[in-house]
Amino acid sequence: MGGRALKDRGYQAETRKICKELRTELVKELDAFPQLKVYPSAANYLFIKIKSGGDATDLARFCLGRSIMIRNCSNYDGLDSSFFRIAVRTRKENRQLVAVLRDYFPTSAGKKTVRRRAKSIMFQGTCSDAGKSIITAALCRILWQDGVRVAPFKAQNMSLNSFVTRQGDEMGRAQVVQAQAARLAPDCRMNPVLLKPNSDTGSQIIVCGKPVGNMSVLEYNAYKPKVWDSVCKSYDSLAAEFDVVVLEGAGSPGEVNLKADDIVNMKMAGYAEAPVILVGDIDRGGVYSSFVGIMEVLAEWERKMVAGFLVNKFRGQASLLTSAHEYVKLHSGRDVIGVVPYLANLGLPEEDSVSFKKGSFNRQHQGEGVEIVVVNLPHISNFTDIEPFLDEPDVTIRIVDKPEEIGHPQAIILPGSKNVIHDLHFLKSAGFAEKIGQCRDHGCEIVGICGGYQMLGRVIRDPHGIESADDQLSGLGYIDMETVIEREKMLTRKSGIHQISGTKVFGYEIHHGISSVSPTPLLRFDDGSTCGVASGTGKIWGCYLHGIFDGDEFRRWFIDRLRNGAGFQPVGRILAPYDLEAAFERLADTVRKNVDMNVLYRLLKI
Structure with a gap:
């Protein structure tokens, strides 16, 4: 040896x-x-x-x-x-x-x-989608309920689901939800590095809210020393303002192929002096072997950082797990500090497209209602635009991967995309364009958000090669609009009026494309700017506004118009307000009841 x-x-x-x-x-x-x-x-x-x-x-x-x-x-x-x-x-x-x-x-x-430094704790996972983000949000809400000034932090997030802050900075949606749980305005310091994959081997790199370029994995690894400095400065700034910072890791600390260049798991825990709780998803199986196995591949200094384990997404009687917890304690010297039950239909925005692509967004209405189909684009982004529909009792949402799955819905939504040129090629080559055209001819409403909006137009030009080597590509041609993909990215919050319904809309724009202005715009914003185009019938429309369906009045107007087209009586009132507070309270209450909070408070030393 x-x-x-x-x-x-x-x-x-x-x-x-x-x-x-x-x-x-x-x-x-x-x-x-x-x-x-x-x-x-x-x-x-x-x-x-x-x-x-x-x-x-x-x-x-x-x-x-x-x-x-x-x-x-x-x-x-x-x-x-x-x-x-x-x-x-x-x-x-x-x-x-x-x-x-x-x-x-x-x-x-x-x-x-000398600056006062916040207490800290970190949730890492046995794998992606283990529930780290939700548990972090839960502790943020619990500490806020208990009068503690708390902020979330994730050094680096890889996600196509992003958000624009009031300052015009881009950050991961998961940390936005965690900030909302802590009753804070989202701040890019909470997520200083955001990676937005735009190909199988590369990503757009967002540092401190601003894009710094597209990089391959090797290019990004060489750039990481600069990124690490930004991460440390962001963390130190937050830690000087709050009593507690709750950190979230990424993937798993046991991924030995990634440890050498890690800046988000154990390296970050060491910098923040944060004890680590390892979260495992028992619903997918193998959680206890994952706990023990990860401890085996960690270096000794990393093992010292691990303070305990948390079992997430359990369906059943927790007392049946006692022998497994004893086994883990025997082999690792750490306790399982809680078993959080599986929370169906929690109502919080998902972190990334893992759950989306697993079908968790599919919802079936009861009784009379309308059906909305969402096309699962290869580079789908900001898919949470459709989340406000999930609790509507008269709406069926279906995510489709193949043209033959579309059926005969009342509406088809083309969502955002991180690579519009590639995804437009996909729509045409896979047969989606033909099928969507058939649905349009039968009166189906066609909606495009951001990248999907660009696809609805006549042509998309990419003179700088931002997304593709193709200089231009013909769009679907459903609306009178052209788009040019520019180098600079538009990052802005917007609010205004939907011109056809007269209802208020709000949200944010994240896009490189600049689309031609319509003389009769779909949206007119409070700052005097406009956005969006609709066809002559108004049944084909698109805009850049992410979050447009968050507004209860506009969403109900949109659903009622679909109901009317399907031969149903419009409801005329809000049935499912899109409010995250109830979900935060339910989450916090569940975690309090099923996790040893005394252990967490001892680890935080508060």
Whole structure:
């Protein structure tokens, strides 16, 4: 084993890299003390001279009384009691040393610049879609209920489901929901890095709310040092404003192929000094083997970060799991701190398209009602635009993957897309365009949101090659509109009036395309701008406004128009208000009852 360890060049290089990072951070902290002179170092220790305010002998005694040992160098040849040496240790231990030095040099600049740091806890998962986002939202709401100032944080999110803040910054929708659970306005610091896949091997990179470019995996890994700096600054800024920060990981910390470049799981937990709760989805099976297996592949320092396990999405009697929990405790030394039941129809926006593509958005109405079909585009984005329909009692929602599945609905929605050119090719080659045209001819309403709106027009031009090598592609030609895909991305919040119904609409726009302006726009916004086009009959229409169906009055008007076309009497009143508060309260109540909150509070030290 010793020989093999000496040959592990990758581990040695990573160790030197980590040591350099920790040394640089520690030197920066120590340079804030005017009483100290820190000498340059390339090793895992620092040589320091006390210029004023004390001596090494007294300082060593002071530190020892606080369980920290430093090397007094007064017995070195040529040195006196003003010199001492310290080791570069873990981030947590380095911060403890700096805190003790601030106590010893109470008038130092270091004392003046210290910032209060929030308590923290992190939820990581055994896999994607294990429920990390929902559990994070639950704890945010519980802490808010208990009077704690709390904020969510996820260093890096990979999602096509994004949101625009009031400041015009783009961030992941999951952290928006978590911010709402904490009764906060969404802030891009809560999700400083957003990856939006636009091909099988590349993504658009959003850093601190703004796009910095499209990158392949290798290009992004080379760019990560800059990204990590932005992540740390965002976290530190939040941690200085709140009592608690609840962090969320991504995927699984046990993915050994990704650990070397990790910035969102254990590396982030270490930076935030956050104990980790590992969340597992028992509904998909293998949860206990995942707990034990992940602990086996973690490095020793990572295992020390794990404080316990949480079983999520359980259907049944929790007491039947006792023997399994004892087994996990025996093999890992950690407790299972709770078993959260499966929550059907929770009513909170989904994090990404995993659940969407599994069919969780399919809803069947009871009695008379209308049917809306949503085309599952390969690069679908912001699919949560249709979530407000899910609780409507007279609406059936179906997600379709094949043209023959469309049937005879009252409406077809073409949703947003991260690669409109590719997805338009898909509609044509897969036979969707032909089938949608047949439905249109039989009176079906055709709706396009953002990318789907661009597809409805005559042509899409991509002169800069943002999405494709194709300079232009003919659209479906259902509305009189052309689109040019530009380099700059539009990020803005909007509110205004839907011109046909007279109802209020609101939401946000995220798009590179600029579409030709209609003399009779569909939407007229409060700032004087306009958006959207409808056909002469008004039954084919589109716009850029994500969230247009969130407004209860407009959504009911839209459903009633479909009802009228299907031969049903319009309802004329709101049946299902789209309000997340009830869902947050239900979620928080469920988690309180099924998780040992005393353990979480002890871990938070509050």
